[in-house]
Amino acid sequence: MIDKLIEKIKKTGAPIVVGLDPTLKLIPPHILKAAFDKTGETPDGVSEAIFEYNKGIVDAICDIVPAVKPQIAMYETFGIAGLIAFDKTVKYCKEKDLVVIGDIKRGDIGSTSEAYAQGHLGKVILGGKEYRGFDEDFATVNPYLGSDGVKPFMKVCAEEKKGIFVLVKTSNPSSGEFQDKEIDGVALYKKVGEKVAEWGEELMGKNGYSYVGAVASATYPEQGKLLRKIMPNTYILVPGYGAQGGKGADLVHFFNKDGLGAIINSSRGIIGAWQQEKYAQYGEAAYADAARAAVLDMKEDISSALS
């Protein structure tokens, strides 16, 4: 799947992943109204509205980006109804041949981690038949529990030719509280990065990059530069661009000299573009066209930074 991701990045010329992180405030009122008219103002109605909203965006961007990243928390907040919208969204994006990165930040140990991995990347077998739970292509994984937490995901990745992105340096202001603390003169995030590189060697794709990727934020470009060096074969998923403050120029050092090695996420900046002054001319009804325009602008911003 890392090979498919790289091929699609090359084909679209856009090292961009669109975060499908719906909130009630981002969904255009006409979509909410249509759903609530059918179901009432309930979690089932929200579930339907989220899916319609996502579908519009996916239809508008699926030919110009390689991947999407639904953030499961935004669905899980509505319980089962929300997770049904997550499930439908993943399926729909895959129908549109997008690579789906499940931003699930799961992490546990042993058979428990394997259960998460099976539910999100793999399958269960019942009565000789395969059943897939959420079936994303990639998942984000939390490394705090060490190899015992990550290896079961890798096992499923090897079987399924899928991948993970391990949290290394997150985008938030307090990410330094633990991640930046020095261990024998080396920051924890760097230790984790070294481990990611080591894990990655066991699962290499054909294009020189591993199935085991890393998350490192655009809001910390210096740390990104360091991580790029110690994880040469690791694809870096880069959050923090746009709404969180990261700019095109901050992204340069996350890429390798081959122009590959990083994929930049934007969520609100794309899916909420219709609410921004810059894209106001699209209006609520054409929210998906606003998202497409925002993707094209982001692509341009990254291209000029890289050239």
Add this chain to the structure above:
Amino acid sequence: MIDKLIEKIKKTGAPIVVGLDPTLKLIPPHILKAAFDKTGETPDGVSEAIFEYNKGIVDAICDIVPAVKPQIAMYETFGIAGLIAFDKTVKYCKEKDLVVIGDIKRGDIGSTSEAYAQGHLGKVILGGKEYRGFDEDFATVNPYLGSDGVKPFMKVCAEEKKGIFVLVKTSNPSSGEFQDKEIDGVALYKKVGEKVAEWGEELMGKNGYSYVGAVASATYPEQGKLLRKIMPNTYILVPGYGAQGGKGADLVHFFNKDGLGAIINSSRGIIGAWQQEKYAQYGEAAYADAARAAVLDMKEDISSALS
């Protein structure tokens, strides 16, 4: 909710939480058969079987333990169908007045962490009505992202009078890979423990313990002893007893002098007791009675260790 937990621990005399971590291998064949006869050998059938299995155990133990801890990974592995069984299990346990600790190990940042917190401990408001997602009483939380990840959970806990247990020192062999690494001569897990104590001061219950608890494993009793000292008002959720190797004697230092401050988890050791030689006389049909007997033995083991 920490006060309710403490009252129930005092009333039952059992600082025990039963992990409801169902796997196909642990469910008695007659329960699987009954479910599959209705639905076919499908995830829906597994969902029904899991719930029936859990219900039997809950009915058999609800008067002798204060709390249960369903591990959501074991449900999530079956996708939506599995999560429906999780949801039903949480509701059923609450009907039986058990305190429910959702072992979800979630952790993200800002509004994303808040979305998880609302989905698992809080509510969403739609059309003036409250809707609750999974509605556990406590949730386990991963601290790798720092305060930005934990504070949104605390915000929801303050509103709902619910609690969290933050992962500090996990039970697995590789937990030391990052957690034991020394920062300025102090292990990371200890730094996290200090942070948990600090966070906890903001959310104190009436009984001298905080709504912000910690997870520290029985498989590392020395670390538990240290954590007990630096987090005097923190309730410690202790995994690793039983199947994972922790013994009664290892538990002593997790408790405070008031006999409180720790709650010990056992999962397979209780819910899979019917498969152990020691409880073989119960047979498959009386698997729930075997679970009850295993709880009573565990209670005895802890009591003698503490006295």
